[in-house]
Amino acid sequence: MSKLYTSLLSIHKIKILIIIIFLSFSYNASAQYIGNPGYLGKHFIISGEGNFGGSFYYMKKFWIKYGVSTEFILRPRLSMGISYMHSSSNISATYTDDCYEYNHFTFNTHEYGLDIYLYSKKLSPLGKFYRFQFAYLANYSDDFFKNGTLLPNKDPYSYRGYTSDRISSSNLRLSFFFGKKRIFYNAIVVSYGVQFGLTLLNPLTINALEIQDNFTDNNESETANERLFSKTTANENFYSSFINFKVSIGFIAI
Amino acid sequence: MKIKLLLIPIFLFINTYVWAQTDYTPIQCEGIIPSEFITFTSEKVKAANENYKGKYKMQVSKRDYKRYNSESTFFVDYLLKNGLILFGTPMNDYVNRVGEYVLKSFPGIADEVRFYIVKSPSVNAFTNEQGIVFINIGLIAQLENEAQLAYIMSHELIHYKYNHSFESYKEKVKAASDWSEYRNLNSAAKQSRLLQYSRKHELTADSLGFLESFANTDYSYDEALNVFDVLLYSNLPFNEVEFDTSFFNDANYTISQKAILKEVDLISNPEDYDDHEMTHPNIKKRRSMMIDLVTTMTNPNTKKFIISEEDFFKMQKQARFEMSNLYLSNLQYDKAFYNSYLLLRKYPNSDYLNKTIAFSVYGIAVQKKLGRLGDVIKSYKKIEGQSQRVNYLFKKIGSKELSAIAVKLLWKFHKTHPDDEFVSGCLNASLKLLIEQNYIHYSSIIEPLKLEATKNKQSNDSLSQDSTTSFKKLSKEAYEDLSKYDKIRYDKKYRQYYGSKSSARKTIKTKNYLRVLSSETTDPAFKTLFKTIDKQSDEEQENGDQIVRSVLLVNPVFYRVRNDVLVLKDGEMSEKKFTKSIIDVAARNSIKVKTLDILDIKQDEVDKFNDLTLLNAWLNEYGDLTDIEDMQYMIPWLSNYTNDVRKKYHLRYIANSGLLEIDNIQRVNSRIQSLIGAMILWQASPYFIAKALGNDNELYHYFYLVDMETNQLIVEDYNQMSSKPTLDVVNSMNYYSIYKIKRSK
Numbered sequence: 001m002s003k004l005y006t007s008l009l010s011i012h013k014i015k016i017l018i019i020i021i022f023l024s025f026s027y028n029a030s031a032q033y034i035g036n037p038g039y040l041g042k043h044f045i046i047s048g049e050g051n052f053g054g055s056f057y058y059m060k061k062f063w064i065k066y067g068v069s070t071e072f073i074l075r076p077r078l079s080m081g082i083s084y085m086h087s088s089s090n091i092s093a094t095y096t097d098d099c100y101e102y103n104h105f106t107f108n109t110h111e112y113g114l115d116i117y118l119y120s121k122k123l124s125p126l127g128k129f130y131r132f133q134f135a136y137l138a139n140y141s142d143d144f145f146k147n148g149t150l151l152p153n154k155d156p157y158s159y160r161g162y163t164s165d166r167i168s169s170s171n172l173r174l175s176f177f178f179g180k181k182r183i184f185y186n187a188i189v190v191s192y193g194v195q196f197g198l199t200l201l202n203p204l205t206i207n208a209l210e211i212q213d214n215f216t217d218n219n220e221s222e223t224a225n226e227r228l229f230s231k232t233t234a235n236e237n238f239y240s241s242f243i244n245f246k247v248s249i250g251f252i253a254i
Numbered sequence: 255m256k257i258k259l260l261l262i263p264i265f266l267f268i269n270t271y272v273w274a275q276t277d278y279t280p281i282q283c284e285g286i287i288p289s290e291f292i293t294f295t296s297e298k299v300k301a302a303n304e305n306y307k308g309k310y311k312m313q314v315s316k317r318d319y320k321r322y323n324s325e326s327t328f329f330v331d332y333l334l335k336n337g338l339i340l341f342g343t344p345m346n347d348y349v350n351r352v353g354e355y356v357l358k359s360f361p362g363i364a365d366e367v368r369f370y371i372v373k374s375p376s377v378n379a380f381t382n383e384q385g386i387v388f389i390n391i392g393l394i395a396q397l398e399n400e401a402q403l404a405y406i407m408s409h410e411l412i413h414y415k416y417n418h419s420f421e422s423y424k425e426k427v428k429a430a431s432d433w434s435e436y437r438n439l440n441s442a443a444k445q446s447r448l449l450q451y452s453r454k455h456e457l458t459a460d461s462l463g464f465l466e467s468f469a470n471t472d473y474s475y476d477e478a479l480n481v482f483d484v485l486l487y488s489n490l491p492f493n494e495v496e497f498d499t500s501f502f503n504d505a506n507y508t509i510s511q512k513a514i515l516k517e518v519d520l521i522s523n524p525e526d527y528d529d530h531e532m533t534h535p536n537i538k539k540r541r542s543m544m545i546d547l548v549t550t551m552t553n554p555n556t557k558k559f560i561i562s563e564e565d566f567f568k569m570q571k572q573a574r575f576e577m578s579n580l581y582l583s584n585l586q587y588d589k590a591f592y593n594s595y596l597l598l599r600k601y602p603n604s605d606y607l608n609k610t611i612a613f614s615v616y617g618i619a620v621q622k623k624l625g626r627l628g629d630v631i632k633s634y635k636k637i638e639g640q641s642q643r644v645n646y647l648f649k650k651i652g653s654k655e656l657s658a659i660a661v662k663l664l665w666k667f668h669k670t671h672p673d674d675e676f677v678s679g680c681l682n683a684s685l686k687l688l689i690e691q692n693y694i695h696y697s698s699i700i701e702p703l704k705l706e707a708t709k710n711k712q713s714n715d716s717l718s719q720d721s722t723t724s725f726k727k728l729s730k731e732a733y734e735d736l737s738k739y740d741k742i743r744y745d746k747k748y749r750q751y752y753g754s755k756s757s758a759r760k761t762i763k764t765k766n767y768l769r770v771l772s773s774e775t776t777d778p779a780f781k782t783l784f785k786t787i788d789k790q791s792d793e794e795q796e797n798g799d800q801i802v803r804s805v806l807l808v809n810p811v812f813y814r815v816r817n818d819v820l821v822l823k824d825g826e827m828s829e830k831k832f833t834k835s836i837i838d839v840a841a842r843n844s845i846k847v848k849t850l851d852i853l854d855i856k857q858d859e860v861d862k863f864n865d866l867t868l869l870n871a872w873l874n875e876y877g878d879l880t881d882i883e884d885m886q887y888m889i890p891w892l893s894n895y896t897n898d899v900r901k902k903y904h905l906r907y908i909a910n911s912g913l914l915e916i917d918n919i920q921r922v923n924s925r926i927q928s929l930i931g932a933m934i935l936w937q938a939s940p941y942f943i944a945k946a947l948g949n950d951n952e953l954y955h956y957f958y959l960v961d962m963e964t965n966q967l968i969v970e971d972y973n974q975m976s977s978k979p980t981l982d983v984v985n986s987m988n989y990y991s992i993y994k995i996k997r998s999k
Binding site for chain 2: 035037039040041052053054076120121122123126127128179182183184186192193194243244245
């Protein structure tokens with residue numbers, strides 16, 4: 001994996017970035033908090049969310065993601081929050097290591113998002129709104145090196161050179177959402193709308209940047225498989241996030 | 255017991271006309287509230303819609319009929335429910351008696367007709383399909399006799415008898431149709447033809463009103479012609495009297511020469527004006543037609559009064575007094591001033607008239623200083639006749655001089671009525687204006703010059719007797735006894751013989767505004783007050799704000815317009831839900847909201863109705879005044895009458911709120927666009943399909959809260975959202991407004 005690629009996706013740095021952005025917003029928000037009526041004095045929303053999306057050209061594939069989000073109303077037209085979403089799917093791919101050939105793996109993603117909501121009218125959290133999300137996507141597979149078929153002429157007890165079946169990668173994504181929000185019984189919050197997502201490092205951008213592997217590792221096959229996993233998951237994330245119908249149901253309180 | 259019962263009408267009579275001996279208070283409704291004032295509009299429309307049979311079914315579609323009922327009922331109910339209509343007063347009683355007499359010629363409809371008086375200064379009368387004849391106070395103030403009133407009633411009753419209102423609507427529907435003779439006309443031509451149709455109705459009402467009704471009465475036929483003079487000159491005050499510009503002068507002050515108009519424009523005779531864009535034919539056409547009619551008939555009668563001459567003039571006097579009140583609350587300060595000026599000549603000791611004069615000058619002074627003179631007085635160039643001199647004066651006089659005059663007049667009134675809190679408030683505000691905006695401090699006022707008191711009234715030699723010409727000059731007294739219309743004629747002839755009536759005036763050029771209050775400086779009390787206000791202006795104003803705990807919400811409204819048609823069905827229920835939402839969300843903020851709403855008033859609660867009327871009018875006046883940059887200088891005129899109501903409701907904060915829902919069917923193009931979106935972005939198709947199926951809803955919400963004690967606008971909140979009036983949205987809109995109240999402190 002390239003240095004550039006690795007450094008950009010450093011979890012540590014991303015976490016710091018999220019904290020800095022969040023703190024800077026919270027600081028401004030606390031300064032302006034006084035003028036914040038919320039919905040009947042309530043400012044905090046916690047919701048369960050579902051994303052439903054499919055590829056443009058590959059109609060058979062349909063992704064469902066689910067998760068949870070929080071939103072805190074800061075101003076009559078502005079609120080912020082964080083969100084988490086999970087998705088899991090089976091990926092068909094053919095790859096080998098020194099001993100085995102594999103043809104599928106289970107792909108999981110944990111998405112951690114920082115959300116900014118802008119409402120079209122000064123009645124947040126009601127009505128038309130836009131949601132901008134900056135998300136960190138942690139991808140992994142627990143069975144990437146599992147369920148393989150022994151290659152010909154290989155001893156089933158031969159050492160594979162690694163201790164875990166798990167493999168991981170990460171992506172960044174920017175999303176834009178527009179939709180509507182309603183509140184029932186002064187407590188239940190329902191929203192729906194359309195989300196467009198752009199995974200930043202996707203197969204296209206990777207190719208465009210011509211990122212090459214500079215490692216001269218002894219374990220060539222492992223590096224190649226990690227790259228395959230990264231590209232495959234980036235590809236999946238790109239297409240699964242590109243257009244979604246999003247629904248959420250939650251509660252408003254405090 | 256019998257004696258007591260006998261005393262009641264006597265007491266009522268004395269009570270009603272008590273102002274004649276002492277002073278005038280604006281007219282208020284009396285007795286039991288007629289049911290049509292408090293019946294829900296939606297119920298009226300529902301009942302009217304059930305009449306869709308017979309002649310109506312033959313003429314318009316059910317949809318158009320419902321639309322007609324909605325529009326006409328809403329308009330009338332707006333007048334009835336907002337306190338713009340008077341009932342139960344002696345004025346109503348007199349009008350009803352004349353109406354009953356006229357209705358003898360309309361046996362088929364006599365039971366259906368009601369007469370009401372509209373609190374409007376414009377010279378007008380109108381009727382509607384429900385059989386209500388409305389007569390404006392402005393018209394009553396201008397009519398010369400009962401016969402003229404009877405003819406106006408006859409005219410309006412013909413409109414009702416022959417369904418002119420509905421016929422006009424029908425014609426409008428026809429014009430909008432692609433299948434009528436209107437189809438080849440452009441919109442301007444259609445409009446012109448509709449107006450022509452309306453003018454035809456007016457001529458019909460003029461002629462049939464005379465033939466079918468007025469000619470059967472014992473009134474003089476001539477009055478059916480003279481009434482056109484009233485209409486022709488309806489833009490003028492009820493009398494034509496030269497304004498004496500020395501009105502403001504005293505021993506030490508003479509008004510600036512530049513403010514005096516030497517010669518007023520003669521009243522032109524626009525009888526034959528272009529009426530192509532008007533609903534009524536011009537007066538010449540109407541009068542000519544009537545002359546042809548009247549002269550063909552022998553006139554056996556000479557009576558101008560049948561019911562009661564005394565009551566007519568009492569009513570006329572009351573209407574003329576009321577005009578000042580209406581003008582002031584409508585911010586027509588120039589008209590209020592001249593109207594009171596005219597009445598003051600006959601009733602010089604009237605506190606009401608002196609107060610209205612002082613207030614109108616004060617109002618003009620404030621507006622002039624704040625650059626909004628055009629909002630409260632008409633340009634003198636657009637005025638003819640004697641009142642032109644008044645408007646010229648207010649336009650040309652310096653702002654400082656006018657502000658000082660306002661203080662002078664208010665002080666004069668205050669001296670004789672120290673307990674009048676309203677005038678005291680106006681006086682303080684006008685002094686504040688003088689000090690803070692005009693930079694006149696007590697020390698700048700020129701001490702009394704002890705000049706020889708000059709004669710305030712300039713001799714008007716133009717009206718003296720002159721036997722050298724064939725034109726007979728009238729004495730000033732004889733001139734003033736002429737009717738308004740005879741004065742107009744006399745002035746024209748006078749100008750032909752003698753030219754202008756201008757006279758030279760004394761000029762004092764240097765800082766005349768510093769002399770306005772010279773005489774008042776001799777009064778230690780004035781000095782003390784002036785210096786107190788001056789000191790207060792220098793000091794940092796203490797914030798006397800209180801936490802708002804209780805609010806009176808007056809007549810909240812909810813209107814729904816669907817596809818450009820007003821929907822009244824269940825309107826009151828929606829309005830009640832809206833009101834409840836305000837009360838609920840206010841309670842969340844520890845604010846108690848009481849309501850004063852026409853929907854809650856019962857037939858025997860006329861006092862409550864009058865309170866509602868007054869507060870409604872106050873809010874309207876205040877709403878017009880809030881354009882002023884700073885309300886600390888301006889007190890609404892109707893604050894003069896709200897003290898009692900405020901005490902009654904323990905009221906300091908008053909609020910008004912409304913919600914308008916506009917619900918239009920989404921255009922086909924928009925629906926198609928959404929469906930295309932659903933097909934292209936199939937992943938998000940539920941969103942686009944929902945959008946394609948929905949309508950275009952817009953919701954407009956307003957709320958404002960005023961501190962009646964300080965006249966400060968505490969909260970003014972407008973919200974708009976693309977949504978139906980769902981509970982969450984309405985709650986949220988109300989909450990934002992109420993939240994602003996808390997934040998305002």
